[in-house]
Amino acid sequence: MAKNSLKWLALAGVVALGATTVSFAQDSGALLNLLAKKGIITDQEAEDLRAELTSEFAANTSAGKLDMSPSLTKFKIAGDLRVRYQYDNEQANPAGAANNMDRSRYRYRFRLATTASLGAKWTAGLRLESNTGATSTNNDFASGTDNFSKATDAVQVGQVFIQYNDTNVIGADAFDFRLGKFGHKFFNPGVNGFWIDSDINFEGAAQELVYNNLIANSWGLSLRAGEFMLNSNSTAGAVANDPSFLFIAQAELANKQWKIAPTFAAFAAPSAHDAGLNAAALANDTAVYTDLATFLVPVEFSTTLGSKPFAVYATYGINLEGEDRARRLAQTNTVDDDATLGNFGVRYGATKLAKEYQLTAEYRYVGNGAYSSLLLDSDFNGGYLNGEGLIVSGSYNITDSINATVTYFNSFNIEATRAAGGSTNRGNGFGQAQVLQVDLSAKF
Template sequence: MTKISITLRALAAALLLGGGAVAHAQDSGALLDALVRKKVLTSQEAEDVRADLVRENATSNAGKLQLSNSITSLKLYGDVRLRYQNDTKDPQVAVVTGVDQRSRERIRLRLNGDFTLAGGFFGGVQLQTIQNADSGNQTMGDSGTGAAGFSNYNIYISRAYFGWGNDWLTLVGGKQPNPFYTTDLIWDADINPEGFVEKVDLIKAFSALTTNDSTLQSESRFELSLVAGQFVFCDNNEYNPSNLGNTDAWLFNTQLIASAKLTDKVKLTVAPGYMTYTSGNVTNSVTGGAAGKFNETAFYGKDATRNLSIVTAPGDVSFTLCGLKAKVLWDLGYNTAGAKRAEAIYGLNGRTTSAHSHQDDLAWLAGVQFGENKKAGDWSVLANFRQTGLTAVDPNLNDSDFALGQLNMQGIKVGAAYNFTDFCVGAVTYYDAWNLRSDLFGGQTTANQKIANANAVQILQVDLNVKF
């Protein structure tokens, strides 16, 4: 081998090492061009190095993934969760369709791809098991869903969205992560609403519009954002005269999120908001949690989204306690149209049936949380108490785990989680709920509306979640 040949191969090796195993000839093109311009290499020698690099790459399994030119970054990730779940339900009326006691082994898969594009554009896709909006859990061997006998499972699109943003404004369209500051009192954490969202960082916007520099406030102790969402809950055929509810059902939700660092270690966040629906006939089956079990007027039909005008007020104080992150949190929902909904949907007229109570219109939650789960050895615990009135929240959106999503319930949620590794978390969660009002029409609870037809519900969940 000649001296120049040895030198060239050494250079090629250096370029490969410098660029990692994914090095391509074109990646090193600028360096080779510079070496040619400096007359270190001739053009032909540079070409030989390029050819060597491409050949090395062709015989390697690294660096073969090709991405669109428009992508500036792409993150692929996901998780698989195994869950044991035991539900015990004490129904008031024995005709309930569903189960009074059941134990299940469940699996949930989520695959995510988040990308950023040039010019402030971004987006994401998520695929997961199960069509339900509020749960990705596939019960193993579930004969009810045709999964017995080692059947394979479907995969569904749970997120597909893109948006644009700058320092102070973000616009997003599609089926997307919930943009609101919230708890599972109002919004089940699994739900990805679909529609349009606008977020404005008001402090940065003010700074940008008055000084043309939105970065001036980046060290501020205060944050103030406005989030507005317009979500399509059910699309109907407006031109069908035989369809009584021929208008679409839209959910409009607006929230002001304010936070302040009270000290270096204490932060207060409050997020008052308001959500309401346009009247609309929910003609398509709503899948998920309690709604999936009970196709009745609270979820399905022309009254499903009627008389829901809910004022919300979640918040928290986060701080450090004994070196651990800790949080005291709360949430509140009050349906200002609760009396009308109580009569129209649940039949509480106070004359021939039970009377509506303002307790029905209120939902609230208070709790604490210690620790976090980020790396091996981390642990956390949580506990909260809540009351959810009969008309206080949209039963299509509230947590499907607490009391199986039932309304007119109160109770506790306690849990603990531990990181076995950075990517593997074990968790145990227990819910104990009992009815809020016991004097509703039809007995202790409402016989006509199975969503409120429970005296008590206990749920135990044992999870092992692996992230990748």
């Protein structure tokens, strides 16, 4: 009688286990084998139970109807969506113009990601994103030519990559290698990212080595590198038929309170990349990949204030080619060049669980030759150089998965006498820009 009870208990346990995982056959099989080995059930009873459970699982559960690849050990689906109201004056208001060009925009963002584990060390990833531009993941409501148009609601492949993870590579506790199109792992403190816009997906290869408790059993070291393509090698005509690259290297030293991460970012373009281009083309900050060799030092100190997390962060950077970059973008040798950039911010609270909130205030400064608008956060100063200003943000978790955030950006030219730049000569700055964003987001 007791043995029969144990059999029914085993059956109930296997059913519960199988109902909670896609890898049903592997999990239930291992448990049945263990029960048979312990003598609780016979080998024949184990086979009968396995056949019965497999049949029940396939017939009565939606997961059982999925035909999964035998190489798949885990499959995850996750996503997020956001509805946003945005006010901005990021369009020119000519003197004496009859109409005010300030904008009120109603926008949305959607991202859906899948990751497939292919054994203990390999993963493949794919993420679809709403898209209206090179880096933007926002679409505007009511932006079509017809009412309720679906023609402008584009979805693109935002990420597609293969990832390899291991341990004890060059003595490291963890090793991560990615190839394809993916998000980055560089330490980059700031609202929406600072020196890397949070919407950017890099294309190329990235590596990370992590050494835990390297110094005095409390400091860890993370070494990161990325080799990212900026253009393909299929261009023709006067432009060199070779790709240009962005190289980033970072060494982060961290303990429970401190993070400091010296970083170097540089463009590497073929020597003839700009051959035959006229002055206007050379001033294009997002298409000519030269004059960037920026050294950055992001730092963060974290503690608690009262019962909530509190952090102070800052970044200082200088472009070793800043003089040449500023003068090339301005197309004059008389410009006052500024090769430095930086930010300083404070952050209070956290939004991990329901009813938690976070407040952030940040100051930013980006000189006209300090960096590239190809990488900067596009919500601040239009993503241009020659800008400084303030950002304030407040965020509140309505539930664990629903969040409300309000963010205000206020920026203006550092060199106020320079005419604001356009879509190409972004080294001149945007002039001034005020942006208000009100977001309601969901994650799943």
